[in-house]
Amino acid sequence: MLFTNYQRNDSSAKTNRESEFGFLDRSARPEIERVRQFLETLAMGYPEEELAELVTRVRSGNDTHFKSSIFELVLHAFLVRLGYTLRPHPELPNGSKARPDFHVIAPSGEEFYLEAVLASADDDTDPAAEARIGSTLDALAKASHANFMVAVEHEGVPDTQPSGKRLLTAALRWLDSLDPDEVQAEIDRDGLYSAPTFSWGHEEWQVLLRAIPLKPERRGNARTLIGLLDGGAGLIDEWTPIRDAIKFKGSKYGHLDKPLLVAVNFGSFHLDRIDELQALFGQEQYVLAVGKPEKEPRLKRAPNGAWFGKSGPQARCVSGAWLFNDLTAYSLASRRHTIYFNPWATNPLPEALKTMPHAVANEREMQWHPGSTLSDVLGLPGDWPEDG
Known part of the structure; x- marks a missing residue:
């Protein structure tokens, strides 16, 4: 469905100008064959009415379309294997012409909308x-x-x-x-x-x-x-693209009848919790007491996060942010993910999502909790695809 069925004999390395799909489709390396087979397996479980459109985007030769399609495919498979039911591109009762990627029903019966988006520090490159x-x-x-x-x-x-x-x-x-x-x-x-x-x-x-x-x-x-x-190391901060992606998705659908979970796949090796918190709650900055050199600078957050701005809490229709660190077709077994619950959400996220790695604000602290990993749920060994 996704890849061409033919005998491959080219094991050369990927060139920088070669598309992600082009390399995956022609490489004869055993580890690349494992990636192809696994993605084909995931595609077999994707909603039939949307599969043709997904395949078109995967095979387009456009790396952005490829990465976003694989991201949606992985999110769908991950949730389905945890017992969730997903319906793609649901119509919204508020009359909006825009449609989220999925309407999701948790095993508990709780419902929410899921939107997937890519973010990168290289969005403005020449x-x-x-x-x-x-x-x-x-x-x-x-x-x-x-x-x-x-x-x-x-x-x-x-x-x-x-x-x-x-x-x-x-x-x-x-x-x-x-x-x-x-x-x-x-x-x-x-x-x-x-x-x-x-x-x-x-x-x-x-x-x-x-x-x-x-x-x-x-x-x-x-x-x-x-x-x-x-x-691009050091050129652009790691948190602004995540913040902007969440704010954009939060303004896209108007008032919603259900929680909205925005899944962001950020393409960087260096994303850490500090960047994630800055994207959601504002940039860390030191404040000096003018005229009082004896006072120690204090750390506070600028009002420039996705969920907290100059007027206080904002983007309250975004009930949570599901953040992934550089998830690719090759890194499914090794990349981390965290769901951040918006403490000011108009529609709080289902409690069922707390079985995944998640973070919840407790008074003035953020607490992180472990949960189901991608490798566990997708059944992949830690060094996949090198190890079959």
């Missing part, structure tokens, strides 16, 4: 600059080293095309100077961020490579040089 960056990083993706892979971080944008050949030559020369066993010992002792780094730049674009030693049994057999890729 497509031409991104193409130049992607072309350059392809030189790393298509190469390999006997003893190392690299974590890649980059920021800024180039006005002209950087040389992928020069970047690769410099990177390989640097890796050749390192001892993988010594680097691994440093990482084991002090963590990944203690690994040696190498910087390379072109105009306003800066690249930071961090050496990741291969396991002894994998040395000499790596298919690509890139182990981790994170772009």
Whole structure:
């Protein structure tokens, strides 16, 4: 349904200009085959009347359409396996022409609407600059080293095309100077961020490579040089795109008769609880007492969150935010998720949702609680898809 049925023999690495679907559909790697098979299984359980439209978006070649479709597919499967019933794109009794992604009925009989949205710190990037960056990083993706892979971080944008050949030559020369066993010992002792780094730049674009030693049994057999890729580090804060996505969805449907849960998939390795709280309740800031240098600065929140603004509580129709950290077709077994309950919601979320990882405000504190993980509910081992 989702992918082409043919014999695959191309095991090369994904290029930066290749679409997510294009790579998944042509790769012969065993781990990619596991991803394809699992997504096909999820699609078989998707509502039949909506499946054709979902398949069209998955196969469109547009990465945003692909990611949003996979996100909706995973949300549907996760809730169904927990005993929820989902009906796609319900008509709203308030007459709004807009329709949420799902009307959901919990096993307890409680009902709510579910809306899924992607958020990214790269929403305002220059497509031409991104193409130049992607072309350059392809030189790393298509190469390999006997003893190392690299974590890649980059920021800024180039006005002209950087040389992928020069970047690769410099990177390989640097890796050749390192001892993988010594680097691994440093990482084991002090963590990944203690690994040696190498910087390379072109105009306003800066690249930071961090050496990741291969396991002894994998040395000499790596298919690509890139182990981790994170772009735009430090350019845009991690919480504003989440806040804006929630505020937009909160204003889309008007007054609702049921709670609205907005699921946000934020594409970043670095999203943490501080970012999540800032997105919902406002940015952390230190306040100084003018003329009283002896007083310690105090920490408070600016009134610029999705749920709390200058006039106090707002977006009260958004009953909760279900936040995911960089959920992709490949990371279903390892990514975390948390449902935040809006303390000022007009229609409170069903209590049944508290079986999932969730956070609830208690007086002036936020308390986090564990719950059903994606890997547990979807039946995936922790190192899937590497391990079948």
